[in-house]
Amino acid sequence: MARRSDHTREELHRLALDAARKITEKDGLRGLKARQIVRDIGYTIGTLYNLFDDLDDLVLQMNGETLDALYEACSSAPMDKDPERNLRALASSYLQFTRTHPKLWNAIFEHKLPNNREMPAWFLDKVARLLLLEEKALAPLFPDGQETQCQHHARVLWTSLFGMASVESADRLPEDETAESLVASLIQIYVAGLRQKAGVPA
């Protein structure tokens, strides 16, 4: 009962996170237990705590990987000079991800550190990185020198998109409404409003 050399430390790390992801995708963050993870990978509880500080650390890393996957999915959205099309493509990729992995995506926001501890910087960076995509999508609408304006409106659209995905994932949308229909209106109307403000009627 000691070094088994079945897996390297890195392999074990991977195994544990993969197992945690599978459990979370099925049962949600609430169903994720340390002992279930080690049962699934054929190790014991002590080994898990040799790899991670605690369960919060493990969940944080799992959520970090989810953010990476989400970023990759959103990066694949095509971007050109038409902001509306950019925003629609980005939102579509985003929503496709949140629908394919609803509980995994939810875990990102459900997970709160105890004692009001703040999330580590590397995690916040992964969150912030996503917002840059929205900014990039919206950029064609703003002339040089208005980057601050562009950033502000990207934040408006991004937090709104988050709200819609969130409400949909909580099954709190009526039958005749989807996150897509809400986002479609948001983008269409909001961009029309922005164009008008800039003195460029559609």
Next chain:
Amino acid sequence: MARRSDHTREELHRLALDAARKITEKDGLRGLKARQIVRDIGYTIGTLYNLFDDLDDLVLQMNGETLDALYEACSSAPMDKDPERNLRALASSYLQFTRTHPKLWNAIFEHKLPNNREMPAWFLDKVARLLLLEEKALAPLFPDGQETQCQHHARVLWTSLFGMASVESADRLPEDETAESLVASLIQIYVAGLRQKAGVPA
């Protein structure tokens, strides 16, 4: 060690929910423990389970009361014929509440029932009721017969507002941005877009 008749069943129910609310406001849903509740109200664990099915039941009722309080706060927002002013007033009341009781408000969405059980109807009704306020605020913009349109756009604005409050409450807004600044833009630009679509330039 039996019937104490210090409190009626209703009073105990109230005491327990009040204690739970105080704990949640301070430590969040994660810090809410059955034994802490009964310690605070001077009873024992068995009594709590005589009053509630389980902790999920208690949390659900606590969240229901939070939704009631939020509804009351939002109802006080003045409504007239100016949709922008209506929406701003409503959003302001909403954000004031979420800032005064961030952890209590968060508990509404953090709380997930086990085994994918769905929320009871009376709870969903309390959620849906709030949306009607947004509809009422937006209504002056739409002529009779366009209630469906009004409802749709109210949903867009409502889910967006939720997203902004949510991101702010998770402390994921940069220093130079607040939920208020985001909401202000959302309302201004979106309503401008809606007016333009209807052929009524601002």
Next chain:
DNA sequence: AAATTATATTGACCAGTGATCAATTGCAAG
């Protein structure tokens, strides 16, 4: 007033949780 019924309340108890750590073992370097 006495006996009976009903129920509010207790707290020991259970299974399960996250986390710790001395002991054990196998690997690798000297």
Next chain:
DNA sequence: CTTGCAATTGATCACTGGTCAATATAATTT
């Protein structure tokens, strides 16, 4: 071959949500 290092174990701890037989009191019946 010996030594030292570190991976792995599982007993152990404090705590959790939840159950339930026992009990003491209030309410009701006789």
